Amino acid sequence: MRYFDINLDLSEDDIALRDAARQFAEQEMRPVARQLDQMSAEEGVAEDSPLWPFLKKAYSLGYHKILLPEYYGGLGLSPLQTNIVFEELAWGSFGLALTVTVVCFPFYCICMTNNDEMIEKFVKPFCDCTDGSIRGCWAITEPEHGSDMLAVGEECFDSPNMKGNVRAKLEGEQWVLNGQKSAWVSGGTISTHAMLHVQIDPSKGFAGNGVCILPLDLQGVSKGKPLEKIGQRDLNQGEIYFDDVRIPKDYMFVDPDFYVPLLDIILAAANLCMASWSVGLSRAAFDEALNYTKERVQGGKPLIEHYTTKQRIFDMFARVETARAIARAAINLNLNISPPHVEYSLVAKTQCTEMAFKNTHDAIQILGGNGLTKEYLTEKLFRDARSTLIEDGNNETLSRHGGHILMESYPRAPLDF
Ligand SMILES: Cc1cc2nc3c(=O)[nH]c(=O)nc-3n(C[C@H](O)[C@H](O)[C@H](O)COP(=O)(O)OP(=O)(O)OC[C@H]3O[C@@H](n4cnc5c(N)ncnc54)[C@H](O)[C@@H]3O)c2cc1C
Missing domain, CATH: 2.40.110.10 (Butyryl-CoA Dehydrogenase, subunit A, domain 2)
Incomplete structure (x- = not known):
């Protein structure tokens, strides 16, 4: 059975986008990610690296312009579609999902300036690029x-x-x-x-x-x-x-007059991406763990039939769904309003990354010794998830920033009934 989607209101377009991204993640991203993971960082960007054909394919399908508006040549996805596609791509590989998204960041931010000349000069060529040459x-x-x-x-x-x-x-x-x-x-x-x-x-x-x-x-x-x-x-x-x-x-x-508001807008957007990708990573760990529990026999029965394993698998499932709910809610809010409510992006990033880390940790525990070896994907997922707690702002800093927003902008709750 394929992983279920709790939203029953996905349109045919949403489902088609999800299925296409899932296929790309499985067939293109997973094999390239495994290869790059085992190469040196220099080999990973050498002329003959599998990174380059991967990027070419990703650009030809338009995955580099997911965040950009249709008006300028971007994919013009809805916030929900953006979340769905990001989740699928990061299921394939967190690092490659980020690679193919960060390429758009300068162009995404220039769109916000409404400066026609800059859009013509920088954004449109990026959207038209199909070979991965503008990054x-x-x-x-x-x-x-x-x-x-x-x-x-x-x-x-x-x-x-x-x-x-x-x-x-x-x-x-x-x-x-x-x-x-x-x-x-x-x-x-x-x-x-x-x-x-x-x-x-x-x-x-x-x-x-x-x-x-x-x-x-x-x-x-x-x-x-x-x-x-x-x-x-x-x-x-x-x-x-x-x-x-x-x-x-x-x-x-x-310029400095607009720097602080812009920093919050960028942080809000980057943290929404981090949240959606972390759900994909959590789900990848869940899939690995669930498959293994059905194959591995211990004490005369498959792992899944052991009580504590069932419980752990359910906890992992619960984390995927909880993370997905906040990632979707936050992206739906903050890609639909301006300026964004940054605190919701911060909640989504900090919680989804923590849950991804826990899920990859539990996946290794379920696989036992095998989970630590290069034979299985779990050790890579665990290493990838560890980075998310620091990336795009470590979670402590982001929480403090969220606390500051609550202190400054939220009224004191009424105490009288
Ligand atoms: C995978 C990955 C991708 C990244 N991508 C980018 C990118 O594209 N562009 C870019 O510019 N940067 C990027 N970064 C950098 C990232 O944003 C920074 O690593 C992050 O902001 C934390 O900064 P730092 O590593 O210098 O840690 P530091 O700021 O040195 O903090 C170290 C630790 O000290 C603690 N700490 C820090 N300040 C305080 C305080 N005031 N009070 C209490 N404790 C504190 C926290 O626990 C923190 O984890 C990336 C990082 C990673 C890991």
């Missing part, structure tokens, strides 16, 4: 700054002591960029364009930041080595360096 990345994290770059509302955020590692100075009609982003930039060593967070007015700390689009073939840009890490090894990451890089004035599409 964006989101470059915010710095060698000296991680969580604090997302800590809007905390004392450190707008302190002049917060010295950014990438600075931008206006010289006439051009911005001049200098500095370095950290090795955590997803797609960092293979991207053609970056959505780059820079410090413009250091006297305001990070509240003095801006965001620009940066074509990465400009003079003065260089890249580090692909990062080696334990999980999501099928996701390329690496540093980007800037040495007197010059860009036209209008490439800085967000």
Whole structure:
């Protein structure tokens, strides 16, 4: 039996999109992800890497433009469809689902500016791209700054002591960029364009930041080595360096006045993606565990017939469904309103990643020793899930940010009846 969907109101289009993404995840993503996981990070992006034909296929099917509006050439999916497709892709591979989505981030954010010239120049060519040759990345994290770059509302955020590692100075009609982003930039060593967070007015700390689009073939840009890490090894990451890089004035599409609201919009969107992908990852772990319990015989009967295994399998199922419910509710809310209610994206990200981590942990426990070996997918799923607790803001920082929003924006509950 295929995994059931609790929403009985899925349209024929929703189901067709889901089935197509499921097939792509199973037939294309799973085999490539397993190969990339076992290669070195450098081999993973070498000319003969399976990453390139995979990206070409993904772009030809339009999976790189899931988040982009139809009006500009994107897929124009509804929030529910976006969630459904993301869940399926991440069932195939969390790292590859992220790879094929982060490529759109600079272009997705430029759409919000309604700047026709920039849309014509950057967004439309990206949407028209079918061979994977235009790839964006989101470059915010710095060698000296991680969580604090997302800590809007905390004392450190707008302190002049917060010295950014990438600075931008206006010289006439051009911005001049200098500095370095950290090795955590997803797609960092293979991207053609970056959505780059820079410090413009250091006297305001990070509240003095801006965001620009940066074509990465400009003079003065260089890249580090692909990062080696334990999980999501099928996701390329690496540093980007800037040495007197010059860009036209209008490439800085967000200035300090709009930086804080934009950061929340980006964080809300990124966390919705993380939530949907985490459900796919949770479900992958559940599938592995359930299949195994039906095959493996212990004490004279299949594992599934043992009481504690039944209970553990049900707990895993409950986590998939609970995570899916909050991921869908949050995406339905925040992709339909502007500005988003960031706290719901934060709930979805923190809870769905925690549940994915628990499910991959339980899947290994159910498989016993086999769960730890490379013969089975569970050990990869576990390593991938561990990264999600840190990625796109570690869960502690995100929870603190959510707490700050509740403190600032929610009225005190009435105590009188
Ligand atoms: C798989 C993956 C993909 C990523 N993709 C991108 C990307 O595309 N682009 C990009 O720019 N970045 C990316 N990142 C970076 C990511 O957003 C950062 O790793 C994250 O924000 C945390 O920063 P850090 O690693 O520097 O940890 P730090 O900020 O150094 O924090 C380390 C730990 O200290 C604790 N801590 C931190 N601050 C506080 C505090 N104020 N109070 C109490 N405890 C605290 C937390 O437990 C935290 O986990 C990615 C990371 C991963 C793992």
